[in-house]
Amino acid sequence: MDIKKVINDIRNILNKFKEIPDRDEEDNMYIAIIEDKLDSFDNTRKQIEYLKNNDLKKELYQELVELKSDLIDVQKNL
């Protein structure tokens, strides 16, 4: 359950989105919001690690995996 890795994977997907030349303003906004959220997720991860709370860790991991899967779907449909 490597939360850091999933966060990095998501960042990589977002970076690939950024390379697409004809993205519009709305796309940029979504990418920026997701990046912003990822930073906050990363801080949350640090707190959860410190609290050593496995339930929260699972919860965060699960949510991130779902987010990654959603973004992979977006990527597939490009």
Added chain:
Amino acid sequence: MAKIFKDGQGKNIINKIGKTLGGVVLVTAMATAGTMMAQKYMNTYDVDIHENIYGTMSLLKKEINDDKFKKINHENLKEMSKEPNMQDEVKRFVFEDYRNIQENIDFYADSEDRELAKEKFSENIIKLKAKNSKYLENDIGDRNLNGLINQFINLALMPEYNQTKFITTLNVALDGMLDITASKALCVKNITKDGQVKELKTEMTDLEIKMGMIGLSNQMLDMYNYNIENIERSTFDIENILDENFENNIEKIELNAKNAHLLSNEDEIKRSSQSFNDLIRMQIDMTIESISDNNEQEKIKALDKLDKISKRINETDKAVDSNNVVLNLTNNIMDLKEKISSQDFENHEELMLSLNENSIKLKNKSESLETIYNKSEYMDMEKEKEKKELKKRIRNTSRTR
């Protein structure tokens, strides 16, 4: 034009992660107080304050009806928050309120006048609490407060955040937190002005009391200890900052421990003891570093400080004696004595004598703790195991002396 996110897709993802983030961060903020409470907050209220705080970008991008927004003021906020067609505007209004206070806190955190910063932080946070209690439901006010604190911690955890500023703001937050928990408790319970619980009113659940009185302040202490460990000491004078706050921090931990005892909350008692132990340990570690320094003045200063620490441990309130904290500290002092005995301190006999005297007192204290421990009426298997371990360590410590 080709779009990355098809219609509605991006919005769905954002909505989903907005909820997740609010939920997880809120739960994290309250982890010390129990997730049940967080669940209660998350499920009960319509006005999702966390969306305002953590979903800042999406909130600010939402189209707000100016006419509606202008109708809201602090006097009618509570009423307006119940209007279904005013939800976005109410959220924005609360968010602006938040942002003003956050900016105010940041402004003072930048200030070099740390006393002023502390004072202003407390003022602002109490103001926020008062506002929320007055205009919104109390629980939403608490939720706001938790959100703000969490936001603050998130900010402080950011690597690019200036480290000196970080320590200052964390100290300020710690003070502010204790003020706010005390003032919060004063509103709802009969407690003394110095924050000690005299009588608990029945309408507050244990969980709520824990959250208000202990959970948050302990969480701050934890974050404080955790981050200090992770900061490069060389970048600024952490030692002085710790020295300045030493007595204050010890007092606060003692107060937490007393409250935890009053609430018979074993977990919090242990946590307070642990915080106390960590704080002293940090001081001793740094003293060891200074003693290893070749500078004679630094050595004297370090010995003097060590003497003060030992004295303070001996005077420490019984409330933090619940675990084997004193014993651990005795061991710490012993380690230190061993370390410095190999160096030239003959010229500082007086200090060494005082240190010896304090060590003997500590030894007695740990022995009397053992007696208290033996008298304990209930002991489950785990405690029995701990007891054996404790006895073994006391015997070993006595032998090495």
